[in-house]
Amino acid sequence: MKKIIFSLLYFLITSVTSAQMAIGEWQAHLAYNNVTQTAPAGNLIYAVSDGALFSYNTEDQSISLFNKVNLLSDTGISYIKYSSIHNTLIIVYKNSNIDLLINESIYNIPDFMNKTMSQDKTLNSINIVGDYAYFSTNFGILILNLKKKEISNTYVLNKKVYSSVVKDNVIYAATADGLYSGKLSDNLLDVNNWVLSNAIAFNQLVIFENKIIGNQPNYGIYSFDSNSLELTNIISGNFSYMEVFDNKLIAGNGNSIAIFDHYNSVKYMELDDNFNHLSYTKSNDLYWGSNGDKGLNGYKLNNNKLEKTVSSIIPESPKRNLPYYMTFTNNRLLICGGGMDYDRLNNPGTIMMMENNKWYNFQEEGIKEVTGLDYKDITSVIQDPNNPEHHFASSGGEGVYEFMNRKFVKLYSINNSSLQTIFPKESYKLNYVRTNGLQYDKNHNLWVLNSYIDSVINVLKDDGKWISFYHPELVGKPTFERIIFDKRGWAWITSMRYEPGVFCFNTNGTLEDTSDDKTKFIGSFINQDGTNLGRLKILSIVEDKDGAIWIGTEKGPIVIYNPTNFFDDDFYCTQIKVPRNDGTNLADFLLSNERINAICIDGGNRKWIGTESNGIFLLSKDGLETIHHFTTENSPLLSNKIQSLALNPKTGELFIGTDQGLISYMSDATEGENTFSETAHAFPNPVKPDYTGLITITGLIRDSNVKITDINGNLIFAGNSVGGQFTWNGRNSKGKKVASGIYLVLAADAEGKEGIATKILIIK
Numbered sequence: 016m017k018k019i020i021f022s023l024l025y026f027l028i029t030s031v032t033s034a035q036m037a038i039g040e041w042q043a044h045l046a047y048n049n050v051t052q053t054a055p056a057g058n059l060i061y062a063v064s065d066g067a068l069f070s071y072n073t074e075d076q077s078i079s080l081f082n083k084v085n086l087l088s089d090t091g092i093s094y095i096k097y098s099s100i101h102n103t104l105i106i107v108y109k110n111s112n113i114d115l116l117i118n119e120s121i122y123n124i125p126d127f128m129n130k131t132m133s134q135d136k137t138l139n140s141i142n143i144v145g146d147y148a149y150f151s152t153n154f155g156i157l158i159l160n161l162k163k164k165e166i167s168n169t170y171v172l173n174k175k176v177y178s179s180v181v182k183d184n185v186i187y188a189a190t191a192d193g194l195y196s197g198k199l200s201d202n203l204l205d206v207n208n209w210v211l212s213n214a215i216a217f218n219q220l221v222i223f224e225n226k227i228i229g230n231q232p233n234y235g236i237y238s239f240d241s242n243s244l245e246l247t248n249i250i251s252g253n254f255s256y257m258e259v260f261d262n263k264l265i266a267g268n269g270n271s272i273a274i275f276d277h278y279n280s281v282k283y284m285e286l287d288d289n290f291n292h293l294s295y296t297k298s299n300d301l302y303w304g305s306n307g308d309k310g311l312n313g314y315k316l317n318n319n320k321l322e323k324t325v326s327s328i329i330p331e332s333p334k335r336n337l338p339y340y341m342t343f344t345n346n347r348l349l350i351c352g353g354g355m356d357y358d359r360l361n362n363p364g365t366i367m368m369m370e371n372n373k374w375y376n377f378q379e380e381g382i383k384e385v386t387g388l389d390y391k392d393i394t395s396v397i398q399d400p401n402n403p404e405h406h407f408a409s410s411g412g413e414g415v416y417e418f419m420n421r422k423f424v425k426l427y428s429i430n431n432s433s434l435q436t437i438f439p440k441e442s443y444k445l446n447y448v449r450t451n452g453l454q455y456d457k458n459h460n461l462w463v464l465n466s467y468i469d470s471v472i473n474v475l476k477d478d479g480k481w482i483s484f485y486h487p488e489l490v491g492k493p494t495f496e497r498i499i500f501d502k503r504g505w506a507w508i509t510s511m512r513y514e515p516g517v518f519c520f521n522t523n524g525t526l527e528d529t530s531d532d533k534t535k536f537i538g539s540f541i542n543q544d545g546t547n548l549g550r551l552k553i554l555s556i557v558e559d560k561d562g563a564i565w566i567g568t569e570k571g572p573i574v575i576y577n578p579t580n581f582f583d584d585d586f587y588c589t590q591i592k593v594p595r596n597d598g599t600n601l602a603d604f605l606l607s608n609e610r611i612n613a614i615c616i617d618g619g620n621r622k623w624i625g626t627e628s629n630g631i632f633l634l635s636k637d638g639l640e641t642i643h644h645f646t647t648e649n650s651p652l653l654s655n656k657i658q659s660l661a662l663n664p665k666t667g668e669l670f671i672g673t674d675q676g677l678i679s680y681m682s683d684a685t686e687g688e689n690t691f692s693e694t695a696h697a698f699p700n701p702v703k704p705d706y707t708g709l710i711t712i713t714g715l716i717r718d719s720n721v722k723i724t725d726i727n728g729n730l731i732f733a734g735n736s737v738g739g740q741f742t743w744n745g746r747n748s749k750g751k752k753v754a755s756g757i758y759l760v761l762a763a764d765a766e767g768k769e770g771i772a773t774k775i776l777i778i779k
């Protein structure tokens with residue numbers, strides 16, 4: 016008899032469902048932990064942190080985040096500048112793209128980015144004079160008309176311009192050779208019309224009280240008389256920045272600050288805090304410090320001293336934009352910052368965790384003092400399945416770190432484990448214990464890959480004992496990266512390059528009895544057509560829900576549909592052939608031109624494929640259909656270079672690690688339940704008149720048959736769930752929006768043996 020569970024959920028509006036992202040929505044998870052620049056704009060203080068933008072409202076203390084998902088055109092901000100006349104925030108990106116933020120709307124000016132130039136476009140500073148913003152770059156000066164929102168001129172001086180200003184219709188450009196000037200009435204496109212006014216190498220210029228003020232590194236700040244060409248030193252010192260805010264000239268370097276109320280009135284002070292940048296707002300008479308990892312801070316000037324009144328404004332965010340490796344375990348997203356490529360990346364030791372939308376960081380400070388080694392290049396991280404507060408992390412050269420409650424406990428290296436160093440006889444031997452690929456087996460043994468070592472496979476047993484395995488076929492293969500355990504408990508181990516390939520290790524359940532082990536390494540795969548694919552870089556590996564092993568290579572994915580055949584002499588892999596459907600009967604190998612950096616399997620057994628330079632693909636379970644292809648051009652994706660993927664199986668939220676940071680996408684597939692339960696529900700519920708998105712029914716058995724009827728039992732819509740989730744657009748089978756009322760959702764498993772019913776209230 017079919018089992019039916021009935022749930023009255025049509026008035027269910029909980030904090031969980033209301034906060035949940037809608038299917039198809041994106042969310043950026045960018046780092047905001049290193050504030051480097053501020054731009055006051057009335058009651059808003061805009062701040063750049065780790066190349067991302069946020070604002071702080073001084074009236075209500077609210078924080079707003081700006082990113083490619085909700086407003087901006089690009090990622091990786093290099094510079095901001097505010098024009099009070101035009102109420103415009105100029106945002107310049109590292110790729111030379113330009114946004115103008117005006118009254119919470121964006122106007123994009125991509126011309127500079129798209130302009131083909133042999134010269135370096137790097138921006139050094141921006142100064143605003145009336146309707147014009149003067150961009151000082153490594154090739155010369157670009158002028159942006161803020162009123163017309165267009166680039167009006169580009170002056171190529173063929174030299175690096177640090178800063179530029181305009182006075183009396185003359186442009187002054189600070190270069191390493193000295194101060195150049197050019198009359199706006201002359202043809203300044205001709206480099207011969209620029210004159211060297213003096214040989215002082217300023218790195219910043221401003222107009223203050225109708226005077227040209229220049230900063231000369233290591234010497235101080237000078238005023239420059241444009242008529243007599245004379246220089247006057249107004250303060251000595253070494254200043255790294257100088258800017259005018261609300262008729263105050265501010266210059267600083269670290270904790271040294273000079274504040275000019277007037278040309279001949281300066282307050283100089285040495286502070287406890289270090290600043291990347293200091294700005295000022297007249298409206299609340301506060302100074303705003305960009306204090307790096309101390310965040311955004313507000314200060315009041317009192318008796319020649321800046322006193323902190325607003326402390327450490329740092330938005331909730333990951334610590335760094337380094338999603339090199341990710342894994343999702345027990346409602347937690349774990350990220351480590353990497354990494355290894357052909358050599359060490361020398362990234363700071365970074366382990367981040369997100370749980371219930373809150374970010375936590377693992378200890379970094381103090382580890383070097385205990386170990387005597389730099390803490391950097393964390394290559395993988397794993398949570399103890401028996402203790403969620405216990406973690407291990409591998410590294411690019413120092414061994415394996417152990418953490419409890421996110422605090423450092425121990426470093427496993429050559430003296431207290433089976434791990435080995437590449438250079439045992441050298442003084443720097445402790446910096447070459449290269450580890451990766453942390454993974455627990457079903458018996459709670461922690462496996463570690465020790466690259467460049469003959470005994471690559473090392474295991475920290477459940478009883479605390481370390482053992483290692485020597486396999487002749489692994490000797491000389493230096494770049495082992497990942498381990499997965501399949502449903503049989505077999506270990507699949509990848510070697511990325513130099514001697515790339517896949518190693519399968521079946522212990523037959525007897526870890527320390529090697530007599531019954533089965534092992535095999537394949538470096539050159541043969542496909543179903545008998546073609547030798549040669550030595551392909553192996554970049555990712557995963558098992559799908561049907562037990563097939565999907566392997567990401569530098570030339571697309573290959574699939575092992577029957578892994579038990581791996582040890583056979585006639586074993587072959589499969590390259591999926593996608594029909595062209597053009598009447599020719601021809602087909603192309605799936606994504607054969609793509610480097611596959613990451614693969615993730617969703618609840619519906621579909622494949623998310625992350626590529627090196629072409630964004631991310633969602634493929635049908637058999638790989639023959641491309642359901643989605645997201646790139647920076649057609650989505651909020653931060654970059655087309657995908658480094659890592661991780662999936663929340665309960666919600667379907669896919670986390671996408673790119674070289675520009677982390678972003679997530681709410682997909683329409685969740686992990687299917689083993690049985691139906693009362694946790695199955697629909698959201699939003701009720702469906703209000705202004706809602707236009709998809710209605711989601713979640714908590715279903717994988718691939719459930721779903722029918723939606725009206726209260727009289729008339730069939731409105733039918734289909735199958737993707738994994739444990741089904742979506743409905745609120746329309747009938749003819750595409751017409753349904754009327755107000757209560758609708759029944761009837762779901763049964765694929766065999767019709769078990770079912771569930773719930774209700775949805777639609778209000779028009």
